[in-house]
Amino acid sequence: MPQPTPPPSVLRRPQLWIGTGLIAAVVSMLFALLYVGGNVNPRGNLRDLPVAVVNADRGADAGGRHVNIGEQVVSAIQQAAKGDKSIDWQFVNREEADKRLGKGKVFGALVIPDDFSATVTGLAAPQPAPQGKATQPTLTVLTNQAAGSIGSSMASQAAQKAAHAASTQLGQELLKQAGAQKTPLPTAAQLKLADPVTVTVADGHPVGPRSAMGLSAFYYALVLVVCGMLGANVVNSQVDTALGYLHTDFGPFRKREPVQHTSRVRTLAIGMALMLGLSLVMGTLVEVATVGILDMDASHLDQLWLYSVATIAVVGIGSLALFAAFGTPGMLLATIVFVAMAVPSSGATVPVQALPGFFRALAEFEPLRQITEGLRSLLYYGAQADAGLTRAWASMGVALVAALIFGFTVTHLYDRRGLHRIPHPEAEAEIPARTPEAPESPAPATA
Structure with a gap:
């Protein structure tokens, strides 16, 4: 019996090379331009x-x-x-x-x-003070x-x-x-x-010895943003797995839940609810790790905990909205928004006043700068409202509302147009099934 011909290797597909190459080229060029471009000439800017x-x-x-x-x-x-x-x-x-x-x-x-x-x-007096007495x-x-x-x-x-x-x-x-x-x-x-x-x-304003020389607020803010993004990725995949859209591999074993047909709006709502719950856990553990274990200088621990949980939740919900609207490219878009454009415009290392004009404009709305300013107020400035904390909370509220409106508007539009992630069984049943006809019996032979 002849052996079946193996399918050609996917490496021979030009689409694979072109698509992957374009994504890698855009990411590498974008990160290089943003990261280095914002910090390459602070004195000149x-x-x-x-x-x-x-x-x-x-x-x-x-x-x-x-x-x-x-x-x-x-x-x-x-x-x-x-x-x-x-x-x-x-x-x-x-x-x-x-x-x-x-x-x-x-x-x-x-x-x-x-x-x-x-x-x-x-010093210019005709008769100066005795030796050692002049000030x-x-x-x-x-x-x-x-x-x-x-x-x-x-x-x-x-x-x-x-x-x-x-x-x-x-x-x-x-x-x-x-x-x-x-x-x-x-x-x-x-x-x-x-x-x-x-x-x-x-x-002029001393910081504690365990404050990373004034950079602990930035590192803490970066941890919160990364936790929000990674949490959103985990939530997104876990919700899809629970709904049967994805399978789960455990070593050589594969498990897949029965598909549960649900709307995109409901799927997004489930993910955001799960993200809120995870934010409580992640925000608590971040503070326990940094303040409790690493002994980072911090005060107003109750406000710091609430701020940590809220930041992770808002970043996570914003990322989920991008995932729901753009699909897989939404993950790349979230990385660009929350990391690639945010870090160089945060003003955490190089001050905003030493950034090029493009990055100064980004700093007005990029989340990482607002998050860092709020944390500086909490960690260094006694949680004073006008030291950046009020602006940080206001920016967080605006970002949350924008993410909710954007995410649910786009998913509702997809649902209204019938752009379901997996077609409903009722829609599949409307396609008439074709059954093969029985072959006609041969005519009886005549003598």
């Missing part, structure tokens, strides 16, 4: 990075007149800012600066102390790692640059004053006057 300037200088009497050298420093910064739009200098008092640092509204601050004029004029003029740069380590570093560098420029300018004036005196200054004293100001760096 830097615009309006908020940095506070505090002038607490009381001024001093020198040469028969009252001077305020702190105001001169502020004026020099304002003049320099006219030709440089990279930094948004915000001139406020110390109380307001601390408030903005404590809400992540500024990435750093330059503080001019109250005795700045007194210490500067003291060195000091400017303090405050950092804010809680707002983002790279943004804080950029703010610190800008503030230090402004402070050193002010020191050089003051040094030139002091050297002129010293040159007018009858007694020439020693070389060491002249060098000291040339750059008289000491610049110190301090943490």
